[in-house]
Amino acid sequence: MANNYTENELLFYLYNELTPAEKAQIESAILSNSILQNSLSNLKEGMAVLEKLGAEPSPTSIELILEYSQQSAAQLEEA
Numbered sequence: 001m002a003n004n005y006t007e008n009e010l011l012f013y014l015y016n017e018l019t020p021a022e023k024a025q026i027e028s029a030i031l032s033n034s035i036l037q038n039s040l041s042n043l044k045e046g047m048a049v050l051e052k053l054g055a056e057p058s059p060t061s062i063e064l065i066l067e068y069s070q071q072s073a074a075q076l077e078e079a
Helices: 007-014 020-032 036-053 059-078
Strands: none
Touching: 007 020, 020 036, 020 059
């Protein structure tokens, strides 16, 4: 990874979706870069707020997603 990390890369870090080498690189960059430290802190705060909300999709949304999935599977079988 480059030394200029994006918020997406920081999210990968927070969700533990990096290789050990990538994780070590980003941790090193975080220790020496106050901008990355602030960005990481902001992302952590946002994640905490989202977790507190405990929002779940509505039953209608789940039903629509399942219907779409079934239609897509049927179309693939027909092809």
